[in-house]
Amino acid sequence: MNIRGYCAYLAHRLRRRPLRFVEVASIHVIDYDALKKKGITTLIFDLDDTLAAHGAPLDEKTRALIEKLAKRFALGVLSNGRKRAQRLRGLPLFCAGNREKPSTIAVDEILKHYHALPSQTALIGDRVSMDIFLANAAGLAEAILVQPYSRVFGGPQAPLLLRAARRFGL
Numbered sequence: 157m158n159i160r161g162y163c164a165y166l167a168h169r170l171r172r173r174p175l176r177f178v179e180v181a182s183i184h185v186i187d188y189d190a191l192k193k194k195g196i197t198t199l200i201f202d203l204d205d206t207l208a209a210h211g212a213p214l215d216e217k218t219r220a221l222i223e224k225l226a227k228r229f230a231l232g233v234l235s236n237g238r239k240r241a242q243r244l245r246g247l248p249l250f251c252a253g254n255r256e257k258p259s260t261i262a263v264d265e266i267l268k269h270y271h272a273l274p275s276q277t278a279l280i281g282d283r284v285s286m287d288i289f290l291a292n293a294a295g296l297a298e299a300i301l302v303q304p305y306s307r308v309f310g311g312p313q314a315p316l317l318l319r320a321a322r323r324f325g326l
């Protein structure tokens with residue numbers, strides 16, 4: 157986690173500034189056609205509780221979705237979690253090496269890799285403080301909040317402290 161980025165989020169909240177995002181149940185119900193029509197070329201996903209349950213491998217349904225999306229979009233993953241590369245091995249997406257969420261440093265690596273512009277990029281994640289704030293701070297075209305993967309599809313849950321933090325938007 158990037159402490160400076162997180163403090164920027166807390167300051168944003170204290171000032172009661174709005175965040176721009178849309179909310180959907182999961183990555184499996186996002187209208188990817190609509191994103192394409194809006195000119196989105198690059199999708200950046202969070203890993204834990206967005207592409208998979210917390211710390212879990214990606215299931216077959218999600219692997220199939222990634223393969224399908226890779227034909228139409230450039231795909232990246234941003235995660236502060238460990239063992240990212242192992243869990244994503246063999247999938248057509250670029251995994252950022254840094255763990256700097258919610259700083260915009262985290263996004264820059266993926267944009268640079270794909271030569272993508274913020275105005276052509278959507279970020280999808282389950283935490284307002286990390287994913288949604290980052291998408292807003294980086295000026296990305298779309299910020300999409302999903303419900304925690306484990307809540308929708310089952311599987312290992314995030315540690316209690318993390319679940320409490322999410323509940324309070326921290």
Ligand SMILES: [Mg+2]
Nearest residue numbers: 202204205282
């Ligand atoms: Mg997450």
